[in-house]
Structures are given as C-alpha cells and as structure tokens.
Amino acid sequence: MKSSAGTETDIPLEVHDLSVAYHKKPVLYGIDVQIEPGNLVGIVGPNGAGKSTLIKAIMGLLPLTSGWVKVFGKSYKQNCSRVGYVPQRESVDWDFPVNVLDVVLMGRFGRLRLGQRPRAHDRHVAMECLEKVQMLPYARRQIGNLSGGQQQRVFLARALAQESDLYLMDEPFVGVDAATEAAIITLLRELKSRDKTVLVVHHDLSTAKEYFDQLLLLNMRLIAYGRAENVFTPEILQTTYGGRLNILSEVVQTLGGPRP
Amino acid sequence: MSSPFHPFTVRSHRWLLLALLVAVGSFSLPEPAAAARISDITETNIVDRAVRFFTMQDRSLRYALIGSLLLGVSCGLMGAFLVVRKLALMSDSLSHAVLPGVALGFLWTMTKNPFAIFIGATIAGLLGAGVVQAIRSTTKQKEDASLGFVLAAFYAVGICLMTMIQNLPGGSKSGLDKFMFGQVAALSQDDILLLGGVTLLAVLLIFIFYKEFLLTSFDPSFARSAGLPTQIFHYLLMLLLAFSIVASLQAVGVILVAAMLVIPAASAYLLTDRMGWMLMLSAIFGMCSGAVGAFFSFVGRNLPTGPLMVMAAAVVFVLALFFGPRHGIFARWWRHRSRSKRIQRENTLKAIYRILESEQFLDQSVSLTELAEHRRETIEEASHQLHDLKQCGLVTMTADRQSSVFTPAGWQRACEIVRNHRLWELYLTNAANYASDHVHEDAERIEHVLGEEMVRKLERRLQFAHRDPHGKLIPSQADIQSGGPTPRSSEAAVGYGAGPPEEPLR
Numbered sequence: 219m220k221s222s223a224g225t226e227t228d229i230p231l232e233v234h235d236l237s238v239a240y241h242k243k244p245v246l247y248g249i250d251v252q253i254e255p256g257n258l259v260g261i262v263g264p265n266g267a268g269k270s271t272l273i274k275a276i277m278g279l280l281p282l283t284s285g286w287v288k289v290f291g292k293s294y295k296q297n298c299s300r301v302g303y304v305p306q307r308e309s310v311d312w313d314f315p316v317n318v319l320d321v322v323l324m325g326r327f328g329r330l331r332l333g334q335r336p337r338a339h340d341r342h343v344a345m346e347c348l349e350k351v352q353m354l355p356y357a358r359r360q361i362g363n364l365s366g367g368q369q370q371r372v373f374l375a376r377a378l379a380q381e382s383d384l385y386l387m388d389e390p391f392v393g394v395d396a397a398t399e400a401a402i403i404t405l406l407r408e409l410k411s412r413d414k415t416v417l418v419v420h421h422d423l424s425t426a427k428e429y430f431d432q433l434l435l436l437n438m439r440l441i442a443y444g445r446a447e448n449v450f451t452p453e454i455l456q457t458t459y460g461g462r463l464n465i466l467s468e469v470v471q472t473l474g475g476p477r478p
Numbered sequence: 479m480s481s482p483f484h485p486f487t488v489r490s491h492r493w494l495l496l497a498l499l500v501a502v503g504s505f506s507l508p509e510p511a512a513a514a515r516i517s518d519i520t521e522t523n524i525v526d527r528a529v530r531f532f533t534m535q536d537r538s539l540r541y542a543l544i545g546s547l548l549l550g551v552s553c554g555l556m557g558a559f560l561v562v563r564k565l566a567l568m569s570d571s572l573s574h575a576v577l578p579g580v581a582l583g584f585l586w587t588m589t590k591n592p593f594a595i596f597i598g599a600t601i602a603g604l605l606g607a608g609v610v611q612a613i614r615s616t617t618k619q620k621e622d623a624s625l626g627f628v629l630a631a632f633y634a635v636g637i638c639l640m641t642m643i644q645n646l647p648g649g650s651k652s653g654l655d656k657f658m659f660g661q662v663a664a665l666s667q668d669d670i671l672l673l674g675g676v677t678l679l680a681v682l683l684i685f686i687f688y689k690e691f692l693l694t695s696f697d698p699s700f701a702r703s704a705g706l707p708t709q710i711f712h713y714l715l716m717l718l719l720a721f722s723i724v725a726s727l728q729a730v731g732v733i734l735v736a737a738m739l740v741i742p743a744a745s746a747y748l749l750t751d752r753m754g755w756m757l758m759l760s761a762i763f764g765m766c767s768g769a770v771g772a773f774f775s776f777v778g779r780n781l782p783t784g785p786l787m788v789m790a791a792a793v794v795f796v797l798a799l800f801f802g803p804r805h806g807i808f809a810r811w812w813r814h815r816s817r818s819k820r821i822q823r824e825n826t827l828k829a830i831y832r833i834l835e836s837e838q839f840l841d842q843s844v845s846l847t848e849l850a851e852h853r854r855e856t857i858e859e860a861s862h863q864l865h866d867l868k869q870c871g872l873v874t875m876t877a878d879r880q881s882s883v884f885t886p887a888g889w890q891r892a893c894e895i896v897r898n899h900r901l902w903e904l905y906l907t908n909a910a911n912y913a914s915d916h917v918h919e920d921a922e923r924i925e926h927v928l929g930e931e932m933v934r935k936l937e938r939r940l941q942f943a944h945r946d947p948h949g950k951l952i953p954s955q956a957d958i959q960s961g962g963p964t965p966r967s968s969e970a971a972v973g974y975g976a977g978p979p980e981e982p983l984r
Contacts, residue, residue: 277703298705310697314562315753324693328704333686360751380704 227291260430325379367398546768554764557743575606577636660731660784900946
C-alpha cells in the first residue's frame, strides 16, 4: 500500500496489483485494471470468484495483502465522497427501526461533518432520489414492510443521494422483480448519460452483454476487461467459468489449509 | 407522520431526551438539612413507608429514586443500541465480566470507594469486550461462544475474589455483597455523581452523534465506505455501555443489570418503528422500571432492588407485547377478528346477491328461509347475520322482520364482491390456465382483498369481459353505482357495456 499523495485525474478507478486474502487464503490475486470513465461495467464471474471482494477491497472494507487503489487519482479515503455504494441487500437487518426516508437520508451522511444534522437541502435531495426510483409514496414506510425489489430500490436511492461520480453496486439484480430490474437499468443508463461510472457485480450471464458497455471477467485473477462485445467470447468465458486455473487453486488450497 | 405513535417531528425526540435529563437532575437540587439515613427509618407499616417514599423526606430516599431514574435512562439508551445491533448477549457478558474489577477496585483502596470500583470495573469490562473481539477475530469461534466463555470465566474469577474479600478482616462488612443483586438504598452521593455523569455523557454523545450511531448500527460497511470512522463509534458505544453497567451495579447488581439494558429496549422495539422513538421509549421504560423497583425495595424493607426493577421491566414488556398498538398480540387478534367478521358479512351480501340474481332481480327482497337454504344454515344463524348487516347499514329488514332488502351501500358492496369473485375466476381460467372447476375456492379468498386498482388492472387484462367462466354476468360499474337491483333477465343485461363481444381471451 503506497502513494496516498496524488493529483486529481479523470480516471475513476485504478487498481494496481491488488491481492486480498481471507484468513491467509487468497481470494484475489494481483488485479490490475484501469476503468475508463462514463461506462457501465459489469463484473462477471463464477461463485467465489471474488466479485464482491473486489469492490469491498476497493473501498478499503477489507485489508489488502498487496497493491493499491486510486479513485480519481487519489486514495479511496481522500476521495470517498466521490464514490457511491450499494451493498448486497442481505447485508443489513430490514427489521431495523428506520423508515425509507431515514435510509435514503443516510446517503447524505458522508457529506456532513461529524455531529452535523441533515439539513433541509439533504431531505430535499433524498426525496428527489426516492422519486427517481418511484418509491416516494413509501417514504414513511418501515423498511421491513417492503418487497425485495422495493428494498433494492431504497438502497439505490440512498446511493443516488450520495451524488457521487463512481458507483459500486453489489448484486443489485438479485431477487428483484421484473419491474425493479427494468427500473435499475433505466437508472444505470441515466447515470451513464450524466458521465458517471458504474461498476455492477452481476451474476446473470444471459443479460450481462445487453446491460453493460464493458465487462470485467473475474475468477480470482482478472481474466479480461473491455467492451462487452469484445470480451464476451466463448474462449474468454471458458477461461472464466470453465476449469479453474488448476495449479493456482491447488496452491491456494495448501496455503489456506482446509476450508473452515 | 404516518403512524399514531409519531406525533412529533423527527427531531423533537432528541430535545425531549434532554428535557428528561434536566427533569431528573432537578430532583437532586433541594436538599433539606435534616435528613435521616435510610436505615434509621423505623416505620413498620407499609402505608407509612409508602407515604414516606412519596414525600421523599430523606436524602437517602431521594438518592435512591434519582439513582434509579438515572440508571433507567442510561441503561435504556445503551440497551436500545444493543438490541438493534443484535448485541443483547454482549450486555450479559460485559456485566458479569466487570465483577473481578469490582473486587480489585475494592482491594486497591480497601474501602468501598465508588471511583476506585468504577475504574477497576470499567477496565475489567473493556478487557472482557477485548477478549470477545480477540477470540472472534483469531479463531473460528462464533460470537455466542466467545461471549459465553468471557461471561463464565470472568465471573468465576470475580466470585473467587469476592469470597476472598469476605474472608478478610472487616471484609464481611464491606457491603460488596450488595453488588450481586443491587441495593438502591445503599447509593451514596458519590454513586449518584457517577451515575449522573455517565448518564449525562451518554445522553450528550447520543444527542450529538445520533446520525453516526444510527448509520454505523444499521449498515456499518456503508458507513465505512462513506468515510465514517465506524470502528471509533463502535468502541465509543462499548465504552458507554461499560460505563453504564458499572455505574448501575450498586443499584441493580451484577447478575441482573443486563436485564435493565435489554428489557426496556426490547419493549420499546415492540412499540415503534423509528430509532429516535425507540431511544425515547426505552429511556422512559427504564426510568419507570427503576422507580417502581426502588419503591418496592423500600416498601418491602430493603428487598434487593435488582430483581424488583427487572420484574417491573418485565411487566412493561408483557404489557407492550399484548397491548402494543400495532404489533401487539391483542391488536393483531382484534384485526384478525374484525377481518373475519368483515369477510363473513361480505359472504352474506354475496349470498343475497346470488339469490336475487337467480330470480332475475324481479324480487327486491330475500327472505330468511331463502338465505338459510342458500347458505345451508339454520334460520337462527341467517337471522344473526342479517342483524349484523343491518347494524352496518348494508340491508334493511321488512316490516315483518322476515325479509331483507339491500341499502344502496349494501348493494354496492355486494356487486363489488361478486365482481371481484368472477373477475378473479376469469383471470385464473384465461390468463393463468386454471381449469374452470378449480377456480372457485381461490376466488373465495381473493374476492375480499382485491383493491380497486387491481380490479382496474384485471379488467384491462381481461378486455372488459362481462361473463365469468361459468357464464354468469360480472356486475359492471354501472350496476355497482345504480343504487339497487333492477329487474332483467340474465341474458339481457351486459356486464362491461362497452367491451368487445365475447370471444376466447388469450
């Protein structure tokens, strides 16, 4: 980990030699990638390929064993206000005593000083974001009384309220209804039209090519990154999904010992 | 605000919290010179003791009351965060883990100095929390196992130390035994100062950093991704928790202080869906339980306070469980009951409609016997149901009390139910490919819950068809608004007037 000093650049995300391990067992190996601005990027790969791990590592939620990450030319910490995050839906307790508006308002907290209350402007932004995902009528609902798709939209609205330039979304399409899926796609296109960069962890190969401009194929290693039509080829998919990199995964097994 | 439980604005609960604290604090201001020690109080009569409690003539009595109120606030606030963070067990482990610290704090000064004990107990508590964290992050043990380990191990050490102190010369008079089950009457001025300081600190920190505590509790990874120092707030909360536990020990005791953290918060959780209100209610429940416990402890001649407070808190919990306005058992039962009564009324309306329909709406009234026959019930049952409909203004009875006639409202509801039923049957057969003899049972349930919006959708989807799969007419909007049945043959009338002619729908 190095080089926190840096100058602001247009490159939304630069990942250099990033490796991550859980309990000494490597999950990601030397990822090098530079994301181009203004793209919808799908992160695709089999189960356990480290897709969610990659975006968590980018945000510093997991310790890196090697490498560094730059967001718009600076360290993540310095530029975290330019990054919006949509975690997996199951990552929170939906019985938590908050309503929809409370959750969306949380998207504004990163912009406020410690101890500063959300202002009228923040409420206004939160309401607008709810409107964009068609959840305004549910603003006062307790979040547990929502369907899966509605919960996902609340999370999206919260990320929109962050008013960021780079968005990282962890499986937003899992367990949502068709209407929500369409709404998310519309939203992604809208973000792209405003020159935002969006990285989406996606598990559905059948829609990957259609939904995203660029794909990042991942299986512990970066297999390929590029325009969807260029990298969505049988050979690359075979490398990503087909037999694992055998020697690599064997070595990993010995490194990590038996699975816990 | 949408619910009856949130009558104020979002922010007002924080100010209420401060007001609460000021109110409690003002108790301690007046201080008459001549005050008896609590042990000097000699009244034997329960009524006398109760009067004495409420007039608060004695300083120690005032301390007891103030102490239990303060304890209620700090434990209530901390407990609310523990409950929503699913750390309720943490409070149990921490409270047992402080016991060796209490003993060591005593050994340090060889007196029951509240500050020494406070420091010792806090260190022991934080050590316990650290051990829990260390076990979880370095081994494959899950949180519950490490919590259980810390609880038992620290408590065992504490018990040994306490027994050793009891055996020291003068140790049996140390009053340390009160730390096990709590004795609010033994609170000294220093104890009150400590409790007040801790409570003030908790209220202020939660007041100032409410948004940070809220977000780091709800979604810690999101909080970290947004640049909030999530770990710091976690440790701050654990520190406040340790402070609250230690400051409350003298009044509630090691064994049951966890209950004062968890039970008021759990009761509040049953009653509200907003964190701010949960904090508020939890603090209020904590204060009530504390005061009631102190009262009974005094009236019952210094019974241990901890168990009494916890019993009071448990009563609050049971009351919330049964009588909560939205999630309470009673409210749910009541909603269920009124729903089934409504369904029964609607079924009777539907039966009357179908009897009229079978007579081509030539007759306006339906007799008791017809209804009983149709529904295969006794006359008494049918009469009972008609009475119910009459009470709700859905039918009127003829002069001889033997027949019933729809009121406009009753006619409208009957048409709607029949329409819902038949639309749903049609939908299942045409759109969901059910066999037409399988759809009746399903429609019997759905007809009562279809909203107008869904009905509109169904109508569009079914291209405004006007006959159900069995060939019966579906009441149209015009029928529903016509105010009452009009005679017609089953062939003449059309359902959705403007719809296309009947054809197989696909």
